[in-house]
Amino acid sequence: MEPTLFRFIWRHSKREQIMVLLLTLASFPFLYMTLELPKIIINDALSGEAGPHDLGFLSVSPVSYLMLLCAALFVLILISGFLKMRVNVYKGVLGERMLRRLRFQMMDRVLRFPMPQFQRTSQGEIVSMVASETEPLAGYIGDAIALPAFQGGTMLTILIFMFVQDPVLGLAATAMIPIQAAVIPRLQRQVNQLGKQRVLKVRRLSEEIGESVSGIRDIRINGTARYTLSGFSQRLGEIFGIRMSIYHKKFFMKGLNNFLGQMTPLSFYAIGGYQVIQGDLTIGALVAAVAAYKDLAAPWKELLNYYQRMADSNIKYDQLHEQFVPDELLEKQLQYCPGTEPFALDGVISLNNVSLASADGVPVFSNLSLTVEEGATIAITGTDTTARERFVEMLTRITPPTGGRILLGDQDIATIPETILGPNFGYVGPDSYIFNDTIFDNVFFGMKTTPDLAGDGGKPTLSSAQVKDDKEAGKLWMKEAEASGNSIDPYTADWVNYENIGALDQQDALNWWLQVIEVTGATETLFKLGLDTVIDPNEYAGMAAQILGARQYIRQRLTTRDQEHFVSPFDYQRYNTYASVAENILFGTPMDDRLATSQLAQNDYCHSVFKRFDLVEPIQEIGLKLAEMLVEMFEDLPPGHEFYEQYSFVDEEVLDRLPKILRQVQSKGRSSLSLDERNLLASLTFELRVERHRLGLIDEELQNRLVELRHYFHDNLPVELRDAVAMFDPHDYNPALSIRGNLLFGKVAFSLAGAKEKVEALIDEVLEDFGIKESVILLIRDLDAGVGGSKVPTLGRQRMALGRALVKRPKILIANAPLQAMAIDQRDVVRQRIRNLLPDTTIIWLDQDIVDDSDVDRRFEIRDGRLIETIDAQSDVAADMTKPTAYGNQTETADLALADDQSAEVRLLAQVPIFAHLQPQQLKLLAFTAERLQFEAGEAFYQPGDQPDGVYVVIDGMVDMIRGVRGEEMVVATLGPEGVIGELEVLSSISRVALIRAATKVSALRIDPMVFINFVRNDPELAFAVIRGIGLRSIGRADEWRQASKDLEDKAGAAE
Template sequence: MATKTWQKQSDDIPVCQRSLFYWILRKHRGIQLLLLVIILTSLFFRVFPLEMQRRIINEAIHLRDEQLLFLYCGLYIGAVLLAGITKYLINVIQTVLGQKILMEMRTELYHHILQLPLQFYRKMQPGTVISAMTAELNSIGFFLGGALAIPVTSILSFLVFVGFMFTLSPLLTLLSISIYPLELIVIPLLQKRYNRLNKKRIKTTRAMANVVNEAISGIHEIHANAAYDLEEKRMAGFIDRLYSLLKRLLFVKYGIKFANNLFQSVGPFILFLIGGYLAINGQFTLGALVAFLSAYEKVYDPWKEMLEYYQALQDAQVRYKQIMQIFDVEIEHLILPGGRGIIELQGAIELKNVGFTVESGVKLLSNITMQIRPNEQVALVGFSGSGKSTLALLMAQLYKLSSGSLQLDGYDINTMSKADISRNITMIAQHPFIFTGTIRDNLLYSVRAAADGEQEVPARRRIMMTIRDVGLEEDILRFGLNSVIPYERVAPLKRKFLRMRHIIIHELHEDYTKSVEIYDARKFLHYSTLRDNLIFGDSLRGRYTVESMADDHDIMELLTSTGLENELVRLGLAIARVTIELLGEFGDDEFFFRGNPMESGEFERYNSLVQELGDEAPQKKQDRTMFLKLALRFIPGRHNIVTMDPALESAITEARETFLNDIVKVDLETCCHGIEDFQMEQNLLDLPRFEQERDFIAYCPSEYLYSHTLLDNLLFGALKEELRENQHLIENAMDAFRRERLVDEIIDVGLDFNVGSQGDRLSGGQKQKVAIARAFLKQGRILIMDEATASLDNTSQGKIQQVVDKKFRGKKTIIAVIHRLDLTPSYDRIFVLKAGSIIEQGSYDELMAQKGAFYELAKST
């Protein structure tokens, strides 16, 4: 659907060569006409009150006719009201219109920008593009809406008011507008200077955007080198420059304003002087003088508007040209083939005397001639800088050849559209880009991008297989296990997850009990926080968190009535005291707080609180809350800082029972039975539902704990020791899940892992594997791999090489740029490049037997 629009526009003037008014006049003519009509109507309502003023004074008051006075006043107020309403309408329509045009401009410009050749972006800094596409366009949008209506309104109003004045007194009119031409000389002069400064300002802002952009992209380097000063200095230059430019810009701007005001005040001076003189001498009625003065005031408005419009137009033109100028580069290839269907290739590639020269004149490739048969697997090798990657990029149409010809199945690559290429060619870049989003989004990126749904979204089975092929399964499993899965997503899988939990608790019982303390409603849990011990569940709405418990009426009543509140505050105070005494000097080091319920950021607050209290017990509610929080976070089996009185354990377990039974109304019997049923391999029992309290999910074996990770849910308990490797248990569990075909569910969840900004949360290897999987999922006859596995370990490289060799054999033409020569033997043919030319070709054995450059290269690595 979208593509059709683009096609139609290809007949138009290229985006970057259009004038600003092209956008304004091209569309929305109906709305613009409507706007004009409303403007004309509004004009009438603005002049009308002037006439009424004259008549009120000259007729109604003069003749002492009350009836007439009421009539004119009524008409006056009516006209003023209508003038107001029409003005409002004009503003609204203008703004909407302006934003609409801006939207079109932005959409079409972005469409153009995306298609610009890679070479363009080698020189263009991202900051410039971002600044142009966002802030710079915005300020034009403000102008666009009024671009037609404002000048028309102003000129018309000006003429109408002048005309009205003229009917009152031609002499006065001529005198009062005689100053205007002066302005026409002064203001453009100032404006010229303003424009010059404005251009500089735009350039400086862009340069600044580039510096910021680069600093953020290279933040690793900056932190690693502590290059803060260096970067700040780089930025400081631009900040200073921008300041000085803006200062000068504002001087000129207010200079223009000053000139305007000055001229405006001269008018009334002339009017009073001459009009007054005429009135005194009876050559002019008082009513006419009042109306004339009003008209003069009104006539100055459109004049001022015209001047302001002139300034805004100049400003917008400057900005617009600055934007369009940078993107005015020809697009090399059409998106869709005109007048034919998309080509389906067999995978033959033929190069004749291909050369590639960069703009500076350096020849990267010369005289490359090669023929690759469909389904042939070809390796391109050579020293760094030999041009092998460039050659691959030429075959993928990412670069445009400078000389010679490159044909795919006999079609000249230059005449092929982007759709032809993307249907048939898949490319894996050396440093692939990972988009912000989930792993799934990234895997399906190529498939989803295919126009018209020419490729179907791959079946789940294929996705899983590809994930295994590229060696991503382990990683994605881990992501899945560590996900907190949203409620809606759990619902269809709950049975399966509970089955997995059952396998772990029941079938792996021995390993399980060694490493996990199961959630048992009747027992005190040494490896869970006191909060978990007490609440033994979670609220879906986020009630009963450690932070909010002190404000929860039910909880506090329970704690107070059982005397626990006092005990817990005492425990919290003890934790705080011991921590402060022990870590008094290291309060800033996060490391020392790993085994402590206090966080390093809280140390200072607790420190001053404890100092304040001295030996006293805390009395104030807020102080008590602070210590209560510490106690609730305390994990007896893990936090070494204090030991807990065993009597407190049983008090907490009893309070838990009261809480579950009386406050959240969970049937403890059923909950506990659940465990036994669970371990006896009977059917899973759902808890009886208490709809009004369904917000609360207790740690019962038949419940999925929505606020916990999947792993927590499967383990259904707290790990006893962080040190002990539970890897063994998890590995065994995965084996069991595989047997029951449950593992794909976890992978499915893992695919929803959010990779962070540009894949920041993935390791280099993971990113590369995601990119490889993305390419493997795309159907296409030609696969180009530009050192695609270079950042992977040897085992992973070998594994992927095997997939290429076995699975793609006879199905795809493979072009692989390879650095590690031990991966080349499985290729049908190897081309050796040196300084932009092919110096050897043949199979691995042939080349080794030749004892030429390849042999030397292989020996040296």
């Protein structure tokens, strides 16, 4: 990056600048003639002799002579205008090319910044500098040489013309120029300094705005909005003060310039008029001189503006250069070394007296020495998260050590280009980023090292080049990229280097990815995502046909296993209580927005059908009750809370409208609502699911009326709406329904304990038999991950990051606290699978702790800046920390009569000790987000080793908590209504440690793990109640354990 703006311009656009200069010089003779011809027209054609005019080769009449001169002037104007247009277009293109080059250089440097630079410069500042602060430079760069040459040349041409007419007028025209040239630059320098201050203040303001947006929850929770706005006001005031000073100086400078500029015409009229009266100057020459001076003002003004722009641009470039030329910038040849093909590095890692200090000089590590043999697994633990991160940054060369060397075999890691290091290194950590791209592109991101120029993807990305086989556009794209110093690699090519992993093609790589998915434990998760995918049966005709065949097998096997009640099928004659009201009305899925749930109430035909069945008012009334419930439950949640997306019928914007609607209904009645507001209430009703929401608002009578309405709806559906809904047909594939929906042709009866799990297992089994399970999983490759992976659950993002590191078969794998959303013991299982998948890979595994280290060759602990090798046996989680906790009455069944609606569940939760202090709206939210399940006697809630699927609250019945002691089952506790089960495993992220089994027929609520964790995080009383329960359990259970163990020993002795 050149140190000055002019050097940058001259180095990268010297030829183009010279071309602009030549075009500019070529225009000056034509400019001079356009000034001379008006004088000739006035003096000769209009004021000259009345007779014919002799042109030397032709004699013409006065009128013909006048027309000939006007025609010549017209041609000169055309030529001059054409040359000016070409110069301006060329300057514009030149400026944009140079701006493109500058931004590319800046982005190239961002990718090579040392890590401390990102701590000194925020993301918002970098974005602003690259995208916004460079924008004004484009105009100046194009004008850098051409404008002063053109405007200066224009001004000189005009002055020469005026001196030719009369030297006195020439002197009068130039009299004020020295004064302006002396005063204006001084004032401009002051304005420039103020402008530099303004840029810094605006940059700081942008950073504070970004911080306020990122920390909005803390601002609102702590009530510091007034303080935050005060700081914002301070920054705005500082910018305002600088702006005021700029305006005073800037417009004083302009006023002075205008005043001096008006003095020259005044002298023309005085001096020139006097000479005309004396006969020393013709009137034509005076008119031409006055006209020429008017033309002189424009280039002089342009030159002054150019001076201001030059000063501003130099300031901007100097500030950008200061930020983008940091110390310890990664050398270009270490980022990308052209002509170097990737090759396998030695898997032996050696640290020779490696030290690292922070930016403040505080030692982080001192004289570390370690050798990791190729193919070995070492584990590094420690509670100091920062130290682990710094250690990983050294190993991956993100942060170079301040002393010593890190070797791969006999090569210093500091000398190996990223193009070689990248394919050999696999890294996953808590900072691994998921890009706003497809899942496939994210997983294979680490293999995108070389574009396949021969493939179909190698097309230019210009909109003008989107037509296939447009070779001319491709050449244009390539030419402009090269002229701008940008990469000429086609972004849309297939960049995945399949050869690096020994894959023949993309399909071969996808098969390898399936193995990686299995290792990371994501198979079932991605399989479920694949089942949720909507496919076009025309594009996937073979798969659609197989799914229809699998649908019949699933129904048969459900019947054979006496599990057909686990799926509530779509039946044209019955209301499906597990489907929404809208789905029951349409008996199908909308194909577009015409009959979407949010549009049903607004559709004229739908409204007429509702009116015919007298359901307009009832639907709105139910929606009003739902609105009251939603407002009460969600009113205390901060903006952006995940509950809005997961459990609310509507988004936050619509939810914000509901309180106003409720107040208006309370004060003026429902009739006062607008049509749009009534339709909004109706749309809430259409989202309601009887079994899911358990509100008792859709009774059996209303269900029957809705079935009758459904028949009329389809019998009389207008022709223009028949393609707006894909009806449920047992013999056809529904193109608007997910694969799961098409397989089941119904809804899972999720209120039946185990129904969801057993149905999912059956789908897995059937698709495995049909040989399409893997195809279903691979459908997810085109799903959008969202910004930062926002569309993927936390564990899914972590598995995706781990998959990215594994899929390229790295020579060395560095895993820093991966899969934190997974239980500790499960993380150990994944590591052991990785070792089996990649037997020759050197694995460095860092985590806070490791339970099972049977696969680890060496184990270290980071302690006080050193690596301490340990020989500890496998650690076990203390028994007291893994026992399920039970609250409430554990020996007696509460006498509680439950209603069919959700209010009974709310009353029950209010009686549970750990929830007793919650506000009514919180209890309603807890009940609303929970699932109600039914268990038969002897049926298990969960078993040891299962992943925590929620916290259970017993509504009715008795539940046994069972542990295995010496090969026999022992009931350690019995819970009745109000009993809480399994919250400790949820909070600890560990696998289930006990068998929980229904002793009688049981009804229970299952609270989603993330819901429970959110409540605990935001409610100190709830957290204290949980801790208190753990303590009471630990004390109260000790005697039970001793007595149970004694009973078993006595029983064993009697048997002997």
